[in-house]
Amino acid sequence: MSIHQSNIKRVTTHQLQAMKERGEKISMLTAYDYSMARILDNAGIDVLLVGDSASNVMAGNETTLPITLDQMIYHASSVIKAVKRAFVVVDIPFGSYQGNSSEALRSAIRIMKEAGAHGVKVEGGSEIIESVRRILTAGIPVLGHLGLTPQSIYKFGTYTVRAKEEEEAQKLIEDAKLLEEAGCFGIVLEKIPAELAGRVAREVSIPIIGIGAGPEVDGQVLVVHDMLGITHEFKPRFLRSYADLNAVITQAVSAFIEDVKNKDFPNEKESY
Template sequence: MSVAKNEVKVVTTHQLQAMKERGEKISMLTAYDFSMATLLDGAGVDVLLVGDSASNVMAGHETTLPITLDQMIYHASSVVRGTNRAFVVVDLPFGSYQGNSSEALRSAIRIMKESGAHGVKLEGGEEIKDSVVRILSAGVPVMGHLGLTPQSIYKFGTYSVRAKEEAEAEKLLSDARLLQELGCFSIVLEKIPAALAKRVADELQIPIIGIGAGPHVDGQVLVVHDLLGITKEFKPRFLRRYAELHQTITDAVSSYVRDVKSKDFPSEKEAY
């Protein structure tokens, strides 16, 4: 008689929707490699975002713009291999979907086929409508992203809070409604007033994930390097550091260097 294995309950778009409906908050973090994805997935994170923020924290670029589709697929593939439970969504990088819905579809299909991810995320509203429709028509789940959209940094010229003025707030609401109507399964709201984010989350039926958007949304997302304190210069109001790994790592490596220099490592017990 065979013994049934304990099955891992994989997170799906359906389950994310159910979480919103029962008032359970959704946890989401960025991930870019196999080892970190394994740890985050094992800790119970619901959604892993393979963010184009890899351009910043992994490659050292000033903005998210330089990262390529091939590089995003590489990071996404690594994350998927380290994931058993979480829903994995991948940012479509700058230039891979804006203004050309056929190119957007090709980019999304490449990510899904070559990485094994579960969905893609796009920045923008009305201006990317055709790309969203085209991707959804192929059965690829799409997550929206409104508010501060880092791929548009040179348009805005600043990373300050968005949608503080009534006109921009109304456009964000209109774009959010449109993305839901088109069929997006969720939307990320970045760095907008908490009251506006609450209004979006209350009005829309799909899960609304916030980063710097206050507590009244359906879930939260942070860049894992910021949460763990691997990066130390980035200190926005919305960030809560849960560790200071930059100091832990520096201390550990400094001890290793000291032990090598002093011939303390490896010891006789650490040799064959």
């Protein structure tokens, strides 16, 4: 663990802002359960995102849409119990904030009160700005999310790179500035051209976290199951696998099965 990490007892939005200002990159991974969150926090991760990607990696759904607010609160409260240092942000799931700013505020308050989260994340720009403003009035930190917004997958019809055309790129820049003006503490940019992401990071003063958005942003986020090689099916260009836990776990389970079948486990030392 580096010196600056050990000096920070608890990461806050203030410290994330300071990291951007001094040019220190922000590290961010997803977490959905106590055991994994504890490992990630002990390793020194800056931000943990309790992502609605739990719908995919934990529940086996094709999209993020089915996961409910109650389920997100369950995952978030499990993560919070493990964390001593990282800033924990929780996705408000699809259908719990769009189109109704009162419902958005209720959802955010439930996440903060029942899970003990440090902030919430919402997808979209001008379309949801009233919800963002309403949540911020309650003093709840909000992380924006622009570019490929998985909750809108049926609108896009594809998971390909967003904002390649000038019109969509211009709207993304305007939305980023709108979220900054509203008071968001940062924005996730997903799967957009690196040049555009770099421009957004330079033109707004709040931290910009990329996923498939190139190196010129203020930090990077990946889904932990993808980064650790637990899932093998998902191999986008932006993903770097840092381990092959799928193979490690398969090997361990195979050895256990073999030892049980061969009556090698448990042995005398492992028995009472």
